[in-house]
Amino acid sequence: MSSIRSNRRMLSLGQLRAQIDAGDIDTVIVAFTDMQGRLQGKRLHARYFLDEVVEHGTEGCNYLLAADVEMNTVAGYAMTSWERGYGDMEFRLDFDTIRRLPHLPCTAMIQCDLTWMDHTFVEQSPRRILAVQLERATADGLVALAGTELEFIVFTDSFEQAWDRGYQGLTPANQYNVDYSIVGTTRVEPLLRDIRNAMYAAGLDVESAKGECNPGQHEIGFLYDEAMRTADNHSVYKTAAKEIAALHGQSLTFMAKYNQREGSSCHIHLSLRGADGSTVFWDEERGTRSALYEKFIAGILATMADFTLIYAPNINSYKRFADGSFAPTTVGWGTDNRTCAVRLVGKGAGARLENRLPGGDVNPYLALAAMLAGGFHGIDHDLELDDEVTGNAYTSGRPHVPTTLQEARDAFHGSALARSAFGDDVVDHYTNMADVELAAFNAAVTDWELRRGFERM
Structure with missing residues (x-):
C-alpha cells in the first residue's frame, strides 16, 4: 500500500x-x-x-x-x-x-x-477482490482515492436491552429530525466525541459529525484516502463505533432501513489520479470533465443494475429505495443532484463522483471494487455518457435499479460483465450469499404477518 x-x-x-x-x-x-x-x-x-x-x-x-x-x-x-x-x-x-x-x-x-x-x-475475500481492481489501476498508472460516508441511528438502550426487546420500542437518542442541528447533536455529543477522538487516535482523519433526518440518526465523516486504506478504515470505524456505544450503555445500528422513516446511507466518493498525483478526471484547459472521467461515469452507470447486489447486499437494503427519500431509485447522473444514483461534485483536483446507491450495510471493499470495475469497463469500451438528469430523477423515466434482493441476485448471477470483472468463483460465491439470505427470509414468520394475520385472517 x-x-x-x-x-x-x-x-x-x-x-x-x-x-x-x-x-x-x-x-x-x-x-x-x-x-x-x-x-x-x-x-x-x-x-x-x-x-x-x-x-x-x-x-x-x-x-x-x-x-x-x-x-x-x-x-x-x-x-x-x-x-x-x-x-x-x-x-x-x-x-x-x-x-x-x-x-x-x-x-x-x-x-x-x-x-x-x-x-x-x-479470491473470494473482499479485501482481495478490491486489491485485484486496484492492481488494474496501478497497471494503468492510476491511483484510486475514495471516501465513505456512513450514517447510523443511536439509541439510549444498550445492545443487550435492544436484543431482549426484539429491537422493538427502542428510544432514539433524539426525538425529532436533527439534520445539521447543533442542539440536536449536542444531545449525543458525549458519544460522538468519543468516537471521533478514538478514531483520530486510531489513524483515521476525522472531518466532522452532523445530525441526520431520522430521530437519533447521525453521521461522522472522514477525509478521503487511497481506496484500500479507506475500506480498511471504514471497517475499523464501523466496529469501533458499536464498541464505543456499548461502553456508553447505548447502541447504534448501520441498518440500511431501521424503520419507516429515512434509511441510513453510505455514500461513496471516488476519483482517480495519476501515479504522480496528476489530475485525470478534469481537463484544465477546457475547465470541464475529462473524456476519461466521462467514460468512467458511463461505465459505473452501465454496470449499476448488474452490480446492485454488491451495493445493496441484504433483504433490508431494498427497503431504503423509496421515491423522495434521498435514496436513489433510478440509474442516472447529475451535477450536484441528490436525486440521482451518481452525483458529480467538485472541480479540478476535487472532481469526483458520489455513488448514492449503497446503504449503511454495504461492504466497502466490494462496493469500491464494483465501482472501479464498472468505471474500467466504461474506459475499456469507450462508453459515451448519457444525458444528465437536470431535474427530479425519481420522475425522470430512467431505468430503475433492482427493487428486491432476488432481482439483484439474478442480475448479478447472470451478468457477463460481473463474471468478466470478478471471475466465476467470486460471482458464484456472492450469489450463494444472496441465496442463503433469501432462503432464511422466506422461511421466517415476521411480526408484520403476525399483526395482520393472527386474529384477522
Missing part, C-alpha cells in the same frame, strides 16, 4: 514491538473483513504475537467466508463444506495497517488478507 498521505498515528512494526516491550500494549487483534463487512479474527497476547505470529502467522477456519449473518454454516459454497472438512485459511498480516485502538485498554490491531495454506490468495 503506497502512501499519498503520511499518518504518524499509524504504527510501524518496530513501534508496535517497542510499545509491547514497554508494557503499553498487551493485546493484538488480528482481523479481516468478512462477506458481510464485519471484522472477524482473534485477540492475541502481545508477547505471543511477537514471538510466534509475526514470523509464522496464524490461521482461522475457512467457514468464516462461508457463513450467514448469524454465523451458521450453510450449504452452497464451493470453497468449503462438511465434505471438505472445513479447513484453515491463513491470516496474512498487513503490517501497513497497525494501529492503536484507544477505546480498548492496551490494544492494537492489524488487518489481514486471507490466503490458503499454500499461500495463494483466497
Whole structure:
C-alpha cells in the first residue's frame, strides 16, 4: 500500500514491538473483513504475537467466508463444506495497517488478507477482490482515492436491552429530525466525541459529525484516502463505533432501513489520479470533465443494475429505495443532484463522483471494487455518457435499479460483465450469499404477518 498521505498515528512494526516491550500494549487483534463487512479474527497476547505470529502467522477456519449473518454454516459454497472438512485459511498480516485502538485498554490491531495454506490468495475475500481492481489501476498508472460516508441511528438502550426487546420500542437518542442541528447533536455529543477522538487516535482523519433526518440518526465523516486504506478504515470505524456505544450503555445500528422513516446511507466518493498525483478526471484547459472521467461515469452507470447486489447486499437494503427519500431509485447522473444514483461534485483536483446507491450495510471493499470495475469497463469500451438528469430523477423515466434482493441476485448471477470483472468463483460465491439470505427470509414468520394475520385472517 503506497502512501499519498503520511499518518504518524499509524504504527510501524518496530513501534508496535517497542510499545509491547514497554508494557503499553498487551493485546493484538488480528482481523479481516468478512462477506458481510464485519471484522472477524482473534485477540492475541502481545508477547505471543511477537514471538510466534509475526514470523509464522496464524490461521482461522475457512467457514468464516462461508457463513450467514448469524454465523451458521450453510450449504452452497464451493470453497468449503462438511465434505471438505472445513479447513484453515491463513491470516496474512498487513503490517501497513497497525494501529492503536484507544477505546480498548492496551490494544492494537492489524488487518489481514486471507490466503490458503499454500499461500495463494483466497479470491473470494473482499479485501482481495478490491486489491485485484486496484492492481488494474496501478497497471494503468492510476491511483484510486475514495471516501465513505456512513450514517447510523443511536439509541439510549444498550445492545443487550435492544436484543431482549426484539429491537422493538427502542428510544432514539433524539426525538425529532436533527439534520445539521447543533442542539440536536449536542444531545449525543458525549458519544460522538468519543468516537471521533478514538478514531483520530486510531489513524483515521476525522472531518466532522452532523445530525441526520431520522430521530437519533447521525453521521461522522472522514477525509478521503487511497481506496484500500479507506475500506480498511471504514471497517475499523464501523466496529469501533458499536464498541464505543456499548461502553456508553447505548447502541447504534448501520441498518440500511431501521424503520419507516429515512434509511441510513453510505455514500461513496471516488476519483482517480495519476501515479504522480496528476489530475485525470478534469481537463484544465477546457475547465470541464475529462473524456476519461466521462467514460468512467458511463461505465459505473452501465454496470449499476448488474452490480446492485454488491451495493445493496441484504433483504433490508431494498427497503431504503423509496421515491423522495434521498435514496436513489433510478440509474442516472447529475451535477450536484441528490436525486440521482451518481452525483458529480467538485472541480479540478476535487472532481469526483458520489455513488448514492449503497446503504449503511454495504461492504466497502466490494462496493469500491464494483465501482472501479464498472468505471474500467466504461474506459475499456469507450462508453459515451448519457444525458444528465437536470431535474427530479425519481420522475425522470430512467431505468430503475433492482427493487428486491432476488432481482439483484439474478442480475448479478447472470451478468457477463460481473463474471468478466470478478471471475466465476467470486460471482458464484456472492450469489450463494444472496441465496442463503433469501432462503432464511422466506422461511421466517415476521411480526408484520403476525399483526395482520393472527386474529384477522
